[in-house]
Structure formats: structure tokens, C-alpha cells
Amino acid sequence: xxxxxxxxxxxxxxxxxxxxxxxxxxxxxxxxxxxxxxxxxxxxxxxxxxxxxxxxxxxxxxxxxxxxxxxxxxxxxxxxxxxxxxxxxxxxxxxxxxxxxxxxxxxxxxxxxxxxxxxxxxxxxxxxxxxxxxxxxxxxxxxxxxxxxxxxxxxxxxxxxxxxxxxxxxx
Amino acid sequence: xxxxxxxxxxxxxxxxxxxxxxxxxxxxxxxxxxxxxxxxxxxxxxxxxxxxxxxxxxxxxxxxxxxxxxxxxxxxxxxxxxxxxxxxxxxxxxxxxxxxxxxxxxxxxxxxxxxxxxxxxxxxxxxxxxxxxxxxxxxxxxxxxxxxxxxxxxxxxxxxxxxxxxxxxxxxxxxxxxxxxxxxxxxxxxxxxxxxxxxxxxxxxxxxxxxxxxxxxxxxxxxxxxxxxxxxxxxxxxxxxxxxxxxxxxxxxxxxxxxxxxxxxxxxxxxxxxxxxxxxxxxxxxxxxxxxxxxxxxxxxxxxxxxxxxxxxxxxxxxxxxxxxxxxxxxxxxxxxxxxxxxxxxxxxxxxxxxxxxxxxxxxxxxxxxxxxxxxxxxxxxxxxxxxxxxxxxxxxxxxxxxxxxxxxxxxxxxxxxxxxxxxxxxxxxxxxxxxxxxxxxxxxxxxxxxxxxxx
Numbered sequence: 001x002x003x004x005x006x007x008x009x010x011x012x013x014x015x016x017x018x019x020x021x022x023x024x025x026x027x028x029x030x031x032x033x034x035x036x037x038x039x040x041x042x043x044x045x046x047x048x049x050x051x052x053x054x055x056x057x058x059x060x061x062x063x064x065x066x067x068x069x070x071x072x073x074x075x076x077x078x079x080x081x082x083x084x085x086x087x088x089x090x091x092x093x094x095x096x097x098x099x100x101x102x103x104x105x106x107x108x109x110x111x112x113x114x115x116x117x118x119x120x121x122x123x124x125x126x127x128x129x130x131x132x133x134x135x136x137x138x139x140x141x142x143x144x145x146x147x148x149x150x151x152x153x154x155x156x157x158x159x160x161x162x163x164x165x166x167x168x169x170x171x
Numbered sequence: 172x173x174x175x176x177x178x179x180x181x182x183x184x185x186x187x188x189x190x191x192x193x194x195x196x197x198x199x200x201x202x203x204x205x206x207x208x209x210x211x212x213x214x215x216x217x218x219x220x221x222x223x224x225x226x227x228x229x230x231x232x233x234x235x236x237x238x239x240x241x242x243x244x245x246x247x248x249x250x251x252x253x254x255x256x257x258x259x260x261x262x263x264x265x266x267x268x269x270x271x272x273x274x275x276x277x278x279x280x281x282x283x284x285x286x287x288x289x290x291x292x293x294x295x296x297x298x299x300x301x302x303x304x305x306x307x308x309x310x311x312x313x314x315x316x317x318x319x320x321x322x323x324x325x326x327x328x329x330x331x332x333x334x335x336x337x338x339x340x341x342x343x344x345x346x347x348x349x350x351x352x353x354x355x356x357x358x359x360x361x362x363x364x365x366x367x368x369x370x371x372x373x374x375x376x377x378x379x380x381x382x383x384x385x386x387x388x389x390x391x392x393x394x395x396x397x398x399x400x401x402x403x404x405x406x407x408x409x410x411x412x413x414x415x416x417x418x419x420x421x422x423x424x425x426x427x428x429x430x431x432x433x434x435x436x437x438x439x440x441x442x443x444x445x446x447x448x449x450x451x452x453x454x455x456x457x458x459x460x461x462x463x464x465x466x467x468x469x470x471x472x473x474x475x476x477x478x479x480x481x482x483x484x485x486x487x488x489x490x491x492x493x494x495x496x497x498x499x500x501x502x503x504x505x506x507x508x509x510x511x512x513x514x515x516x517x518x519x520x521x522x523x524x525x526x527x528x529x530x531x532x533x534x535x536x537x538x539x540x541x542x543x544x545x546x547x548x549x550x551x552x553x554x555x556x557x558x559x560x561x562x563x564x565x566x567x568x569x570x571x572x573x574x575x576x577x578x579x580x581x582x583x584x585x586x587x588x589x590x591x592x593x594x595x596x597x598x599x600x601x602x603x604x605x606x607x608x609x610x611x612x613x614x615x616x617x618x619x620x621x622x623x624x625x626x627x
Contacts, residue, residue, distance in 0.1 A: 014620040039612045040385040056390035080323035098327045105335040108402045112343040119391040123384045127377030136361035141191035
């Protein structure tokens with residue numbers, strides 16, 4: 001890491017104080033903010049950007065996976081039916097209604113698997129090592145605000161976090 | 172089980188609502204080293220399972236005739252039990268996906284257990300088509316793969332739709348289940364040490380609950396729920412088409428898909444109650460699984476039971492209205508024929524017994540809930556039996572008539588399947604949080620310092 005860069009972590013027991021700290025930091029021009037919380041909090045997302053975040057791109061993965069499933073479902077059934085071009089039971093060789101079922105199941109299957117892939121890619125999981133700032137209490141009942149700042153600004157950031165009501169501030 | 176609640180382990184804080192720390196503590200407490208009672212049950216279940224495996228080995232060695240499968244009764248109890256277990260799984264997906272999309276907040280404390288039930292029920296169901304194969308070492312013939320004979324499966328066969336529906340259902344349920352577990356496994360990781368910590372750390376994928384992770388996680392979770400919802404409806408519809416696509420009297424009906432889906436959810440809710448009521452008692456989950464949960468579950472059992480009764484009536488009406496003598500004879504055979512006692516048992520268990528849930532006192536009375544749930548499970552198993560066995564017993568031609576009598580081998584395999592299901596479930600509740608830590612916390616108000624300012 002760049003020696004001129006530093007990071008500060010504030011540990012909060014309350015959501016409102018943590019949101020307050022994020023707003024304060026943003027107002028002071030700090031942009032490299034991230035949070036840790038035991039539950040998903042729309043309040044944090046809103047405070048981090050000042051407005052809502054753009055929609056997560058995970059859904060694009062779902063869409064692409066789902067469409068791939070539909071196409072491959074029809075492709076597999078139609079192609080393999082044509083490989084044995086035999087009329088049985090007076091039904092057309094390419095009988096679409098039953099093939100819809102296969103295509104539907106593959107849509108869901110590939111859509112779901114691609115959603116998983118999308119989650120792993122966008123959330124950057126699995127993560128080895130992880131942030132050194134992480135505290136095990138963040139999966140229980142504490143909320144963390146991590147601030148990336150210049151080494152010279154550490155004291156100022158610590159002050160803002162403390163004033164906002166952080167239980168603990170670590171540089 | 173007793174009708175009255177013992178004292179909660181923890182004195183209720185601030186009006187009884189648990190705090191974030193309480194949730195972590197109470198859920199992690201369920202993973203303490205198990206008691207002798209637990210090991211006693213596990214040994215019993217393992218022995219039963221061993222009996223089932225032994226019976227299966229007998230069947231593989233001596234042939235499928237050991238299981239009493241002979242013309243016209245080629246499906247008999249195996250497919251009955253297969254449909255039964257697939258159905259059980261559906262309630263779990265309903266609770267975890269459909270109630271999630273409807274934002275039914277009461278689902279949070281019961282969804283994890285139900286979802287685990289889904290996975291294990293599908294794993295149990297998946298055994299039956301394989302057990303039922305005459306040459307059980309060739310199940311891969313069902314999968315479309317390039318082979319040197321250029322043979323492809325017949326995609327017009329409902330049995331192949333089943334393969335696709337059920338393998339998709341299992342995969343998607345397992346992924347959904349695991350994704351839901353990730354933040355909870357991270358909580359377990361942070362609360363444990365040594366080898367346990369390392370295993371949980373690997374399974375948690377390095378989850379830290381950062382804003383980036385949660386943002387994508389929430390979106391992905393909603394997408395999984397939206398994919399699982401049409402899937403669950405399709406799965407039991409496809410299972411019903413195994414029957415409805417055949418021309419057999421009593422089977423060839425467009426009624427079957429909704430009829431099966433409703434029955435599946437009905438039996439699944441009963442199984443959720445059968446599993447959750449003892450869990451609530453032994454893990455002391457009274458602050459989380461409250462009377463409201465029992466009340467809601469019982470209402471769902473009641474509604475699905477009434478819908479099912481309506482379908483039973485439709486079934487009878489349609490066979491009469493068809494004016495088709497063979498159809499009518501097949502239906503009448505169910506009422507007064509060889510298997511009539513089981514038909515009337517089914518009607519009692521599925522249509523009559525759940526009516527007690529019209530009374531609120533019955534809906535929150537643990538013993539009543541338990542007895543009715545067990546009756547529903549029995550009734551729903553027999554419902555599938557009464558579709559398959561009497562249906563096959565009386566086809567179109569008298570020379571193809573034939574009754575089925577269970578043999579020790581297939582009975583033992585079916586009993587073993589219950590052991591297989593319960594051994595997974597019992598192991599699960601001791602290594603993973605059977606109540607969702609994250610989702611329960613989401614239903615509690617966040618900790619705030621200034622309560623007045625927080626509700627701006």
C-alpha cells in the first residue's frame with residue numbers, strides 16, 4: 001500500500017450514528033468509504049452515495065444465463081429430434097410443446113447458475129485474506145465505517161468518527 | 172411434545188423483542204455439542220437406514236421382483252414415495268421464495284429449516300427413480316450426452332421432463348440455500364475457533380458484510396427467489412404429467428397439475444410442522460417461532476386442505492360427467508374396491524382432520540398441530556398411492572387387471588428413505604444455523620441511539 005495512504009475504521013453500535021458519520025465524512029470530501037454490517041442496510045447505501053446506488057449488474061448475468069438456457073433447450077431438443085427423423089405416434093418430429101418444458105427448465109437452471117456466478121463476480125467472492133480492518137463483531141451487532149484517506153488526514157477522520165458517536169476508532 | 176411452553180431461556184429484554192446479540196447467541200447455542208438423546212436418535216435412524224440399504228442390495232442382487240413389481244403394477248410404492256418426497260420439498264421453496272417475494276416477514280425464522288427440508292426431501296425423492304430401475308447402474312442413460320450410437324433421449328417422454336425438472340429443482344434449491352447461508356456461516360466463523368473456524372471460513376467465502384457485498388447479495392437473492400417461484404410450480408406439474416400424459420383411466424386429466432401442486436404444498440407444510448415443533452422445543456426457540464408462526468402455518472394447511480378437497484370433488488365429478496364407463500368404473504373402484512380403506516383414510520386425513528384448524532385454539536395447540544400434521548403426511552402418502560396403485564390395478568382390459576401387495580423389500584426401502592431424510596436433517600441442525608441469523612435480525616428494529624430521530 002502507498003505509505004501516503006491510510007485507512008481508519010470506526011466501530012458503531014447504532015445505525016443512526018454510523019449514517020451520521022458517513023454523511024459527515026462525505027460532506028468533508030472523503031469518498032473512499034465502505035461499511036460493514038450484520039444485515040443489509042439501505043440507509044448505508046443511501047448515505048454512501050447521497051442517492052441510491054445504480055442497480056446491481058447481477059441481473060444481467062441472470063438474463064444472459066436464462067436466454068442461453070432457452071436457446072440451448074430448444075437447440076438440443078430440436079437438433080437431437082432431427083438426428084432421428086422418425087415419426088412416432090403420428091406426432092411431428094419437431095414437437096414444440098414438450099420441448100418448451102425442457103427449454104423452460106434449462107432457462108431456470110442456467111439463469112440460476114449465472115446469477116450465482118454474477119454474485120461471486122460482482123461481490124468479489126470468494127475473498128482470500130479480506131480487509132485487515134474487518135472485525136468479527138460485524139456479523140453480530142456492530143456496524144463499521146472504513147475510511148480511506150491520506151496519511152495526513154487520519155487525525156481529522158478520527159475526530160469526525162468520534163464526534164459522530166463511534167464506540168471505537170482504529171487507525 | 173407438550174402443549175405448554177417451558178420458560179424461555181432468556182428473560183425477555185425490552186418488551187420481549189430479542190436484540191441483535193441475542194439472535195447470534197440463541198442461534199449459535201443450537202450448535203452446541205449434542206446430547207445423548209440426540210445420539211440415541213441418530214443411532215436408531217442410522218440402523219433404519221442400514222436396513223433400507225440392505226433391502227436395496229437384496230433387490231439389486233435378486234431383481235426387481237423382490238419389490239413386488241410385476242405387471243401391471245410396475246410403479247407401486249416406489250413412485251408413490253417419489254411423488255410424496257418431491258411434494259414435501261415444495262413447501263420449503265414456497266416459504267423461502269414465494270413468501271419472500273410477498274415480503275411475508277413472519278417467514279424469516281422458519282425459512283431456513285424449511286429450505287433444508289426441501290434439499291433433503293429432493294435428495295430422498297431422487298433416489299427412487301434410481302432404486303426403481305431394473306438396472307440401477309445405468310441411470311446416466313437419462314442424461315443427453317454424445318455417445319457412439321448417436322442415441323438421444325426421447326424429449327417427448329414425460330419421464331425425461333422429470334429428469335430435467337428435478338435436477339434443475341435440486342440444483343437451484345441447493346444454490347439458493349447455500350447463498351442464503353453465506354452471511355450466517357460468516358457469523359458462525361466469527362464465533363468459533365480452531366478447525367471449526369477454518370471450515371466455516373472456507374464455506375463463508377470470506378464474507379465480511381461490506382456494503383458492496385450486501386448490495387449485490389440482495390439483488391441476487393431476489394433473483395433466485397424469482398427463478399425458484401415458477402420452478403417450484405413447474406416441478407410438480409411435470410411430475411403430475413408423468414401420470415396425466417398416460418391414457419390410463421383416472422390419470423388422463425388436465426386437473427392433475429394444479430391438483431399435485433396443491434397437494435405438494437399441503438404435505439410440505441405438514442412436514443415443516445413435524446420438523447419445527449420438536450426443534451422449537453429442544454432448541455428453545457420460543458422467542459423466534461411464536462404462536463403467530465404456528466397460527467399462520469396452520470392456516471396455510473387449512474387453505475391447501477380445502478383446495479385439495481375441492482380437487483377431490485372435481486375428480487369425482489369429471490369421471491361421472493365424462494359419461495365414459497371405464498373412467499367411472501375406475502373411479503368407483505377407488506371407493507369400494509380392493510384399496511377402498513386407504514381411499515377413505517386419505518379422505519379423512521386430508522379433507523376432514525385439517526378442518527379443526529378452523530378453531531384458533533387448535534391452530535396454536537402444539538399437540539393438535541403435531542397430530543394433524545402426521546395425519547396429513549399419512550393421508551398425502553396414501554393419496555399418491557391411491558392414484559398410482561388402484562389406477563394401475565384397473566386399466567381398460569380385465570386381462571390386465573392386477574392388484575399389488577407390498578413386500579418386505581420395498582417396505583424396508585421406503586422406511587429407509589425416511590431414515591435417509593432424517594439423518595441429513597438431524598446432522599444439518601447441529602452444524603448449520605437452522606434459524607437464519609441475518610433474516611431474523613432484519614425483522615427486529617435496528618439498534619439506534621436516538622429513536623426519535625431515526626424515524627424521520
